[in-house]
Amino acid sequence: MKKENFNNLTVDELMHKRASLMQELYGLNYQRKSGRVDKPNLFSKNRKSIARIETQLTKLRKV
Numbered sequence: 001m002k003k004e005n006f007n008n009l010t011v012d013e014l015m016h017k018r019a020s021l022m023q024e025l026y027g028l029n030y031q032r033k034s035g036r037v038d039k040p041n042l043f044s045k046n047r048k049s050i051a052r053i054e055t056q057l058t059k060l061r062k063v
Contacts, residue, residue: 006053007056011060017053018050022050025046025050
């Protein structure tokens, strides 16, 4: 799977994408607590995507 490119998204789109990824990560953590995670690789994928979005937001705020 290819990395998502966040360079061409607006600030609002980035904020919306970050919120949805954080909500998905929350759901995964809830599944982890109950002991039934189907795809454990999504934890690291979501965390990395959130970090990429945060980096892009920081770049856009400095401009």
